Amino acid sequence: MKYGIRQALGPCAFACFSLHTMAHMPRIIVEAAEALLDQEIKVLDKGFVRLVDYMGGDQRIVQSARVSYGAGTKSYRQDRGLIHYLMKNWHTSPFEQVQLTFHTKMPIFVARQWVRHRTARLNEISGRYSVMKDEFYLPEPENIRPQSDNNKQGRSEERFTEDQEQEIIGVFSEEQRSVYANYEKLLNLNVARELARNNLPLSLYTEWYWQIDLHNLFHFIRLRMDAHAQYEIRVYAEAMAQCAKAVAPIAYEAFEEHILGSLTFSRAECEALSAMFAEKTVELTGRNLIAFEEKLAKIKTKEPLAAPDDPPEEPHLPQG
Numbered sequence: 078m079k080y081g082i083r084q085a086l087g088p089c090a091f092a093c094f095s096l097h098t099m100a101h102m103p104r105i106i107v108e109a110a111e112a113l114l115d116q117e118i119k120v121l122d123k124g125f126v127r128l129v130d131y132m133g134g135d136q137r138i139v140q141s142a143r144v145s146y147g148a149g150t151k152s153y154r155q156d157r158g159l160i161h162y163l164m165k166n167w168h169t170s171p172f173e174q175v176q177l178t179f180h181t182k183m184p185i186f187v188a189r190q191w192v193r194h195r196t197a198r199l200n201e202i203s204g205r206y207s208v209m210k211d212e213f214y215l216p217e218p219e220n221i222r223p224q225s226d227n228n229k230q231g232r233s234e235e236r237f238t239e240d241q242e243q244e245i246i247g248v249f250s251e252e253q254r255s256v257y258a259n260y261e262k263l264l265n266l267n268v269a270r271e272l273a274r275n276n277l278p279l280s281l282y283t284e285w286y287w288q289i290d291l292h293n294l295f296h297f298i299r300l301r302m303d304a305h306a307q308y309e310i311r312v313y314a315e316a317m318a319q320c321a322k323a324v325a326p327i328a329y330e331a332f333e334e335h336i337l338g339s340l341t342f343s344r345a346e347c348e349a350l351s352a353m354f355a356e357k358t359v360e361l362t363g364r365n366l367i368a369f370e371e372k373l374a375k376i377k378t379k380e381p382l383a384a385p386d387d388p389p390e391e392p393h394l395p396q397g
Contacts (some may be wrong), residue, residue: 107134109323118316121309123212123282124182126316128323133175135160135327138291142171157327161389164331172292175325179287179317184214186279187310190301196293201285204274208264212282213253218242220308231305253280294321295332302337331389340372 110131117125139156142163163171183191192199202209221242222232237245256276263273289297294317300306301314322329342350346369349359361369 104132105134105136107131107324109326110134110320113320113323118319120183120312120316122215122217124184124187124214124313126313126320127180128177128320129180129286130178131176131324133291133325135325137174138163138171138325138328141174142168157330158389160327161331161334164328165335169292172295172328173290175291175328177289177291177294177320177324179289179320180284181287181313182282182284183313184280184309185283187307187313188283188285189279190307190310191287191313194289194293194297196296197287197289199285199287202283204277205271208270209260209274209277209281211257213249213257213278213280214282214309215246215249215253215280216309218246221245228305231307249280253278291321291325291328295336298332299336340375342372346372 110128113128114131115127115129117127119125135156139159142159162168188201218239219236221237223235223237225231225233236242256278260273260277264270298314298318298321301310302318303311306314318329321332345361345365349361349369352359359366359369
């Protein structure tokens with residue numbers, strides 16, 4: 078379609094046509110997001126999440142979805158139905174039209190998990206240019222747990238004794254003070270900042286600006302708010318979910334309904350479900366059986382939801 082218009086109008090006229098089309102899509106202002114801008118959401122002992130800027134919202138999602146077949150402005154009910162339809166059926170590109178920019182402060186070990194989400198753009202404070210602050214993460218006693226016996230990368234549900242917790246916090250704190258004192262000593266000896274930082278630990282706080290589109294932010298939230306995610310990154314995901322909900326409340330509602338609140342089953346798990354319904358033996362074993370049973374437990378423990386007063390309207394899409 079665009080290729081035909083460009084050929085028919087020529088490059089200059091096509092540019093004017095594109096600008097005229099864009100003029101009908103003014104910057105979208107979302108009151109809840111405006112109220113949240115530049116407000117620090119406190120996370121952990123010294124960290125925060127701050128929504129710096131955003132572009133677009135629910136309105137931008139439906140505009141970009143409808144531009145493919147030229148439909149005009151619709152009602153709120155129809156917009157809501159369209160957004161739910163897009164989310165439910167994995168039509169993700171309209172959600173990528175919405176952008177959020179965050180200023181966040183977190184321990185380096187959290188940042189190293191976070192940066193695995195490579196669909197964002199970021200700029201981090203540099204220890205080569207700046208002297209790193211004397212700010213380290215100290216966990217609360219209730220978050221200090223033994224190593225899990227059945228999860229190689231997680232902590233146990235059991236707690237240490239109160240005396241043990243205080244001893245562990247003391248070890249963390251003493252080592253942090255010692256390492257930072259040595260860092261300052263190296264700086265006073267005029268050792269280059271890029272080398273003096275060499276021994277600073279993962280508990281040191283870092284900061285960055287992080288920009289991401291809404292679709293990939295939802296993916297981040299889904300993974301990092303999961304019960305299996307480490308607590309220290311999970312609380313950041315919860316804060317960012319608060320920002321996403323403010324920017325695009327209908328999209329977040331659809332995300333909760335069709336992604337966060339849903340479960341997926343593999344082919345083998347579907348066969349196991351069929352066996353259960355037929356009162357036959359489930360063939361899954363080992364870790365596959367454990368994972369399957371965890372999903373069933375989630376279904377059993379979910380509280381029944383009341384039918385919404387205003388269920389999303391199924392959109393009427395053009396044929397062909």
